[in-house]
């Protein structure tokens with residue numbers, strides 16, 4: 001069973017800043033990392049191929065430095081990595097991204113055969129969660145989103161049973177293969193990479209495809225040209241804890257706490273007209 005995992009290199013959003021003048025992400029303000037959800041997708045793919053045979057192929061669309069994220073996936077245990085990289089992909093929104101990835105997947109299906117596609121639940125920078133379903137729609141395969149467990153894969157029957165997180169609980173669902181899963185972090189713990197994987201990753205060079213390497217591409221659907229989305233404004237969320245800091249000695253802090261508590265006593269339950 002060959003499993004293809006779409007992976008994205010993202011800026012570490014715990015650190016990244018928004019440029020207040022241009023309202024865009026200042027990508028130079030944070031290191032680039034493998035999208036954390038995608039690491040879990042690769043880990044799951046490795047576990048599945050260990051059980052059912054086949055190989056794990058990772059695919060990314062991005063600039064040349066996205067090779068580093070692919071090497072990280074080799075460290076986790078992926079067998080092969082492909083990067084589609086070309087100026088004509090630049091400025092892609094989720095529609096154009098899923099089209100470009102789909103065209104690469106189409107070629108990989110012909111060359112390698114793909115039984116299952118995995119994506120992260122979302123990318124921590126764009127955060128739309130649209131790319132996985134967008135690929136599934138184009139491939140005309142079922143999208144199973146927010147997967148927290150793969151219960152069973154039956155390669156003879158061509159079926160899979162997964163558990164999905166839904167708004168008010170969980171759902172156990174069976175699908176035919178091939179299908180596309182988007183995975184949550186709960187699906188597994190990413191294991192420490194063994195030394196041979198690290199050595200392989202250090203020496204590994206991903207296969208890079210440009211637009212010209214893909215078949216029957218409609219260039220009007222790529223990059224900025226193929227992107228109907230316009231980002232009107234972007235701003236960081238306001239972080240307000242609503243907390244007042246108190247200081248001084250312990251006695252002074254207790255005094256201040258009591259004063260604040262009594263001032264706000266209407267927020268506490270008052271029994272018989274008295275607070276205790």
Ligand SMILES: Cc1cc2nc3c(=O)[nH]c(=O)nc-3n(C[C@H](O)[C@H](O)[C@H](O)COP(=O)(O)OP(=O)(O)OC[C@H]3O[C@@H](n4cnc5c(N)ncnc54)[C@H](O)[C@@H]3O)c2cc1C
Pocket residue numbers: 005006007008035037038059060061062090091092093094095097101118119120121122123124125126127128129130131132227229230231
């Ligand atoms: C008008 C516009 C212009 C943009 N221009 C750029 C640009 O020039 N450069 C840029 O980096 N971003 C650009 N973006 C952002 C870009 O659209 C998104 O980063 C990208 O489409 C993925 O969307 P997302 O981050 O919401 O991914 P999600 O849909 O949240 O990602 C879900 C999963 O899809 C897979 N996935 C997502 N993106 C990729 C990828 N590139 N390769 C492989 N797998 C992937 C991963 O498995 C990921 O976990 C632009 C967005 C807009 C709206």
